[in-house]
Amino acid sequence: xxxxxxxxxxxxxxxxxxxxxxxxxxxxxxxxxxxxxxxxxxxxxxxxxxxxxxxxxxxxxxxxxxxxxxxxxxxxxxxxxxxxxxxxxxxxxxxxxxxxxxxxxxxxxxxxxxxxxxxxxxxxxxxxxxxxxxxxxxxxxxxxxxxxxxxxxxxxxxxxxxxxxxxxxxxxxxxxxxxxxxxxxxxxxxxxxxxxxxxxxxxxxxxxxxxxxxxxxxxxxxxxxxxxxxxxxxxxxxxxxxxxxxxxxxxxxxxxxxxxxxxxxxxxxxxxxxxxxxxxxxxxxxxxxxxxxxxxxxxxxxxxxxxxxxxxxxxxxxxxxxxxxxxxxxxxxxxxxxxxxxxxxxxxxxxxxxxxxxxxxxxxxxxxxxxxxxxxxxxxxxxxxxxxxxxxxxxxxxxxxxxxxxxxxxx
Amino acid sequence: xxxxxxxxxxxxxxxxxxxxxxxxxxxxxxxxxxxxxxxxxxxxxxxxxxxxxxxxxxxxxxxxxxxxxxxxxxxxxxxxxxxxxxxxxxxxxxxxxxxxxxxxxxxxxxxxxxxxxxxxxxxxxxxxxxxxxxxxxxxxxxxxxxxxxxxxxxxxxxxxxxxxxxxxxxxxxxxxxxxxxxxxxxxxxxxxxxxxxxxxxxxxxxxxxxxxxxxxxxxxxxxxxxxxxxxxxxxxxxxxxxxxxxxxxxxxxxxxxxxxxxxxxxxxxxxxxxxxxxxxxxxxxxxxxxxxxxxxxxxxxxxxxxxxxxxxxxxxxxxxxxxxxxxxxxxxxxxxxxxxxxxxxxxxxxxxxxxxxxxxxxxxxxxxxxxxxxxxxxxxxxxxxxxxxxxxxxxxxxxxxxxx
Numbered sequence: 001x002x003x004x005x006x007x008x009x010x011x012x013x014x015x016x017x018x019x020x021x022x023x024x025x026x027x028x029x030x031x032x033x034x035x036x037x038x039x040x041x042x043x044x045x046x047x048x049x050x051x052x053x054x055x056x057x058x059x060x061x062x063x064x065x066x067x068x069x070x071x072x073x074x075x076x077x078x079x080x081x082x083x084x085x086x087x088x089x090x091x092x093x094x095x096x097x098x099x100x101x102x103x104x105x106x107x108x109x110x111x112x113x114x115x116x117x118x119x120x121x122x123x124x125x126x127x128x129x130x131x132x133x134x135x136x137x138x139x140x141x142x143x144x145x146x147x148x149x150x151x152x153x154x155x156x157x158x159x160x161x162x163x164x165x166x167x168x169x170x171x172x173x174x175x176x177x178x179x180x181x182x183x184x185x186x187x188x189x190x191x192x193x194x195x196x197x198x199x200x201x202x203x204x205x206x207x208x209x210x211x212x213x214x215x216x217x218x219x220x221x222x223x224x225x226x227x228x229x230x231x232x233x234x235x236x237x238x239x240x241x242x243x244x245x246x247x248x249x250x251x252x253x254x255x256x257x258x259x260x261x262x263x264x265x266x267x268x269x270x271x272x273x274x275x276x277x278x279x280x281x282x283x284x285x286x287x288x289x290x291x292x293x294x295x296x297x298x299x300x301x302x303x304x305x306x307x308x309x310x311x312x313x314x315x316x317x318x319x320x321x322x323x324x325x326x327x328x329x330x331x332x333x334x335x336x337x338x339x340x341x342x343x344x345x346x347x348x349x350x351x352x353x354x355x356x357x358x359x360x361x362x363x364x365x366x367x368x369x370x371x372x373x374x375x376x377x378x379x380x381x382x383x384x385x386x387x388x389x390x391x392x393x394x395x396x397x398x399x400x401x402x403x404x405x406x407x408x409x410x411x
Numbered sequence: 412x413x414x415x416x417x418x419x420x421x422x423x424x425x426x427x428x429x430x431x432x433x434x435x436x437x438x439x440x441x442x443x444x445x446x447x448x449x450x451x452x453x454x455x456x457x458x459x460x461x462x463x464x465x466x467x468x469x470x471x472x473x474x475x476x477x478x479x480x481x482x483x484x485x486x487x488x489x490x491x492x493x494x495x496x497x498x499x500x501x502x503x504x505x506x507x508x509x510x511x512x513x514x515x516x517x518x519x520x521x522x523x524x525x526x527x528x529x530x531x532x533x534x535x536x537x538x539x540x541x542x543x544x545x546x547x548x549x550x551x552x553x554x555x556x557x558x559x560x561x562x563x564x565x566x567x568x569x570x571x572x573x574x575x576x577x578x579x580x581x582x583x584x585x586x587x588x589x590x591x592x593x594x595x596x597x598x599x600x601x602x603x604x605x606x607x608x609x610x611x612x613x614x615x616x617x618x619x620x621x622x623x624x625x626x627x628x629x630x631x632x633x634x635x636x637x638x639x640x641x642x643x644x645x646x647x648x649x650x651x652x653x654x655x656x657x658x659x660x661x662x663x664x665x666x667x668x669x670x671x672x673x674x675x676x677x678x679x680x681x682x683x684x685x686x687x688x689x690x691x692x693x694x695x696x697x698x699x700x701x702x703x704x705x706x707x708x709x710x711x712x713x714x715x716x717x718x719x720x721x722x723x724x725x726x727x728x729x730x731x732x733x734x735x736x737x738x739x740x741x742x743x744x745x746x747x748x749x750x751x752x753x754x755x756x757x758x759x760x761x762x763x764x765x766x767x768x769x770x771x772x773x774x775x776x777x778x779x780x781x782x783x784x785x786x787x788x789x790x791x792x793x794x795x796x797x798x799x800x801x802x803x804x805x806x807x808x809x810x811x812x813x814x815x
Contacts, residue, residue, distance in 0.1 A: 018640035020719055024630035025646070028690055031627065035687040036653050039664035046664065213550045224551070226801050230558050233797045233804070235748040237769050238786035242565040245779055248580075253564055256580040257442055260498075261450040287557060295805065318535045319543055348657030351750050355770075367659045374663055387660040398652055 046384035048171045053378035059084040061092050061160040067151045078134040086128040092160035094121040099150035106137040175385035192365040196347040199285035200339055206286055207293025215301045232291040240355035243284055277361035281353050285346060293338050300334040340401045366390050416538045418468055418530040425545050426464015426521055430456045432549050433516045434494040441509050446582025448498025455487045455494035463517045468530050473522025481514035520548055569596050569784035596784035606788060613765035616681055617746040621739045623686035624693045632697035633723050654691040658751050666755050676759045684752055689742045700734035736803045747793050765789045
């Protein structure tokens with residue numbers, strides 16, 4: 001009697017299919033891991049290192065060769081210096097071969113020795129700020145110009161291992177200490193949360209309103225829908241600078257309008273005052289991203305079955321009741337997915353605030369702080385530490401998101 | 412609630428609110444159009460609003476309501492208490508236009524809003540329908556205003572001169588007598604600021620990004636959507652997760668890596684990095700579409716002796732053309748609008764993309780209208796593409812715009 005149970009192992013066909021799948025995915029996997037996974041690991045690494053912006057250029061010995069003097073006083077001069085004023089370099093050597101036509105006439109002093117045309121020097125370890133000249137007296141034979149050209153063409157070889165903060169084994173917790181110290185972190189986090197929560201909710205509510213307006217067919221519906229998408233489609237730099245221009249305290253039209261309408265007696269510095277600046281960047285966020293939520297909500301609305309509304313009409317439900325008891329529960333799924341997604345994205349938003357206020361006047365969010373620490377304060381390590389915090393927050397949110405998502409398989 | 416659900420109360424309330432909306436709209440629109448002093452007046456709004464809100468309960472049609480409203484608005488304005496207060500030095504034509512528009516919008520609007528509303532108690536349906544019609548009208552005006560005003564300001568500022576801007580920031584009327592000089596900012600940007608090159612750089616960088624993204628994401632998306640292998644689900648989630656990693660977190664190590672590899676300040680570096688940010692998007696969008704295609708057609712192809720790759724090339728791709736168009740447009744838009752990486756990685760003005768070039772204009776030494784002209788140059792191409800291919804673009808946005 002043969003066994004009639006189906007095979008439990010994967011057959012050759014399934015294996016071939018899986019191989020093909022991985023083959024097709026390989027380029028994507030490779031490139032994405034190179035640009036996402038490697039930098040992510042790097043940012044964790046850097047966050048524990050005392051790296052400044054200047055350290056990105058590693059410490060190295062630098063040499064300049066020149067031919068100086070005339071006639072009898074002819075000499076080849078090497079100027080060797082340490083690129084860093086503070087860090088030592090280990091095992092520095094210099095070697096060069098003088099071209100034919102430059103004949104060494106005397107001895108060279110110090111760490112160097114001459115063997116025929118070949119110059120070798122061994123400086124051992126040099127200190128930070130090291131700067132020395134080596135002179136090799138020579139006489140010139142043959143065509144002067146050709147020899148000079150040859151002398152310049154031969155590059156001296158220098159070796160030496162400088163300390164590279166990025167790759168060595170010094171670690172520090174200073175970056176994180178700096179990030180969390182002084183209460184600044186909590187105010188930054190508070191600002192980020194305010195911006196993310198209100199920006200997201202605002203964009204959702206405004207988007208819901210816009211979707212309800214367009215959830216009926218009339219002439220010009222397509223045009224209006226296209227128009228309402230403008231803020232999202234236009235480049236962020238264009239709209240951000242337009243807002244800055246519009247709300248400029250000196251030459252902005254918004255201020256002129258408010259003064260003229262008697263709402264305010266003097267110009268308001270919309271992007272320069274606490275807490276107004278934070279409210280303004282949140283409003284900008286709402287303005288720029290309501291199109292997105294409206295597009296999603298509209299798509300969901302148009303897929304709701306109309307039978308339900310007809311039944312409600314028969315039962316005498318009023319318009320508000322229909323919205324509250326029928327539409328809203330149907331939209332709850334997409335709204336919660338949108339909320340989480342938009343929340344994550346607003347939390348991660350950098351460009352908008354950076355362009356509007358540069359993080360001034362109480363609008364410095366976590367992401368702006370990454371830039372501020374790394375580039376404005378030249379402390380790459382501290383910037384990386386903030387980036388790590390941002391990433392950990394993101395991780396928590398995405399776990400939440402995937403939990404909601406598997407419940408709402410709509411998106 | 413029942414107190415409000417009286418014909419008179421509802422009419423009066425909605426009338427005043429609607430009149431306020433109309434008055435503010437007209438005042439703002441006229442100010443922006445002429446630069447002269449228009450402002451909403453409280454007394455005028457109250458009185459004219461009451462009249463236009465109560466009139467539809469008694470008058471037969473909206474034209475009668477409009478007529479009555481016009482008389483009241485005109486009388487109030489003559490007495491100096493109109494719903495739209497008009498400053499001195501405004502031309503008679505502007506005055507007439509603002510009066511007419513106010514009265515007509517209020518009259519016709521209220522006529523439509525209060526359709527079916529009668530004096531005395533109202534049923535819940537009639538009342539709510541009236542409120543909804545009011546909200547709808549308000550919504551159209553509100554959304555159109557908030558979208559149009561910034562773009563209007565952007566275009567008009569770019570056409571003004573520095574003096575005119577400082578003199579009256581509200582005056583956007585164009586001095587057509589200047590002729591070609593109107594476009595002076597644009598001419599200077601193209602002549603002195605290299606904007607022609609930036610436009611070209613942005614264009615080919617975006618196109619290359621689209622091509623590379625498609626080349627990587629089509630096979631990947633096909634594998635995730637059609638082929639069975641262990642880890643397919645985890646993979647498609649991982650893609651979405653990667654999609655959510657903030658760029659600023661990655662930008663820092665990328666900046667360091669590019670500095671060390673000498674890729675900073677090169678277009679090549681930008682062309683490497685842009686597609687990687689868009690491949691996850693493309694993959695995520697395309698796999699959704701591929702899943703929706705009938706598998707039977709492909710199986711028929713396989714039976715007829717095509718290899719998998721030939722099936723993708725000859726069957727799946729032609730069927731997926733609309734999706735490819737959507738993805739391409741969306742990716743083009745992302746690449747065109749990208750700012751952060753260009754800002755961090757490009758320092759050399761001869762290699763700027765358009766967005767980076769516009770950032771350069773944001774300095775106190777360069778006049779505002781140049782900045783706005785730069786913004787217009789950056790916005791116009793993407794808007795033209797968007798309006799021309801709106802159908803594809805909207806689809807792309809809904810499918811892929813989990814991303815901000």
